[in-house]
Amino acid sequence: MEVQYINPFLEGTLHVVKTMAFIDARPGKPYIKKDNVAKGDITGIIGIVGSIRGSFALSFSEGSILRIVSNMLGEEIAELNGDIEDAVGELTNMVSGAARQRLEAIGISLTAALPTVVRGKDHSIVHVLGGPSIVIPFETDSGTFVADVCMRKDGG
Amino acid sequence: MDKMGKVLIVDDFSTMRKVIRNLLKQLGYENIVEAEDGVVALDALKKEKIDFVISDWNMPNMTGLELLKRVRADGALSKTPFLMVTAESLKENIVEAVKEGVDNYIVKPFTADVLGEKISQIEKKYS
Numbered sequence: 001m002e003v004q005y006i007n008p009f010l011e012g013t014l015h016v017v018k019t020m021a022f023i024d025a026r027p028g029k030p031y032i033k034k035d036n037v038a039k040g041d042i043t044g045i046i047g048i049v050g051s052i053r054g055s056f057a058l059s060f061s062e063g064s065i066l067r068i069v070s071n072m073l074g075e076e077i078a079e080l081n082g083d084i085e086d087a088v089g090e091l092t093n094m095v096s097g098a099a100r101q102r103l104e105a106i107g108i109s110l111t112a113a114l115p116t117v118v119r120g121k122d123h124s125i126v127h128v129l130g131g132p133s134i135v136i137p138f139e140t141d142s143g144t145f146v147a148d149v150c151m152r153k154d155g156g
Numbered sequence: 157m158d159k160m161g162k163v164l165i166v167d168d169f170s171t172m173r174k175v176i177r178n179l180l181k182q183l184g185y186e187n188i189v190e191a192e193d194g195v196v197a198l199d200a201l202k203k204e205k206i207d208f209v210i211s212d213w214n215m216p217n218m219t220g221l222e223l224l225k226r227v228r229a230d231g232a233l234s235k236t237p238f239l240m241v242t243a244e245s246l247k248e249n250i251v252e253a254v255k256e257g258v259d260n261y262i263v264k265p266f267t268a269d270v271l272g273e274k275i276s277q278i279e280k281k282y283s
Contacts, residue, residue, distance in 0.1 A: 072171060093214070112243075
C-alpha cells in the first residue's frame with residue numbers, strides 16, 4: 001500500500017474530529033496490522049471503490065468515542081448506545097469523504113458505500129481486501145482510537 | 157428565509173440531524189423538523205409548509221439527489237430552497253446537483269458559520 005493513500009485518511013480524521021467534536025487528536029506512528037482484531041470497542045467500516053479500492057475503518061475506545069459524541073451533540077452520553085453507533089457510522093462516512101476529497105486532488109477518484117458499525121470487546125474488522133492494513137493510532141485526553149486503512153490498486 | 161420559517165433536515169444519521177439542528181439553533185432558527193430519508197421528507201413536504209430543505213446526499217430508500225428531482229418536478233414544491241449536504245465534493249456530483257436545481261451545497265463536516273453563510277446565499281437568491 002502506497003503512503004500517498006494513507007496521509008489523506010490521517011488528515012481527514014484530524015479534520016473531522018476537530019470540526020465535529022472540537023478535539024485535537026494526537027496522531028502516533030502508523031504500523032502494519034495483519035490480523036482482524038479491532039483495536040477499539042466500537043468500529044465503523046466503509047467500502048471504497050474507484051481507481052484504487054479497499055476499505056477504511058475507524059475503531060474507538062469507549063472513553064474516546066463517548067467524549068467525541070458528547071461534544072458533537074452538546075450533551076453528555078455515558079454509555080455505548082444507539083446514538084454512539086449512529087455517530088460512529090457518520091464519522092466513518094465523513095472521514096472517508098474528507099480523505100476522498102484529498103485523494104481526488106491527486107487524481108484518485110473514489111466513491112464509497114454506506115458504512116456499517118460493529119461493537120464489542122475484540123470484535124473483528126474484516127477489510128474488503130482481507131488485509132494487511134495500515135493502522136494510524138490517535139490519542140485524545142479521553143482515550144485512544146485508530147484509523148485502519150486497507151486500500152490498493154487492482155493487482156497492487 | 158425568515159428565522160421563523162420551517163426548516164426540514166433530511167439525513168439517515170440521527171446524530172447528524174441533531175448536529176445540524178443544534179447549529180441551526182445557534183443561528184437563530186427554532187422551527188425545525190426532521191426526516192430520515194427522501195421518502196419521509198417528500199411526505200412531510202406534501203403535508204406541511206416547509207420553507208427550506210437541508211438534505212444529505214447519500215441515503216438509503218431515496219437519495220438527496222432523487223429528493224431534489226422530485227421537489228423540482230412538483231409544481232407546488234418546485235420553488236422550495238434546497239441545500240445539499242454531502243460528505244464529498246466530487247465535481248460530477250456537484251455538476252449533477254446544480255443541473256437538477258440545487259441552490260447550494262455544503263461539504264461535511266462544517267461549522268455553524270459555514271452553514272449560516274450558505275443559508276444567507278440562498279436567502280439572497282430568493283429575496
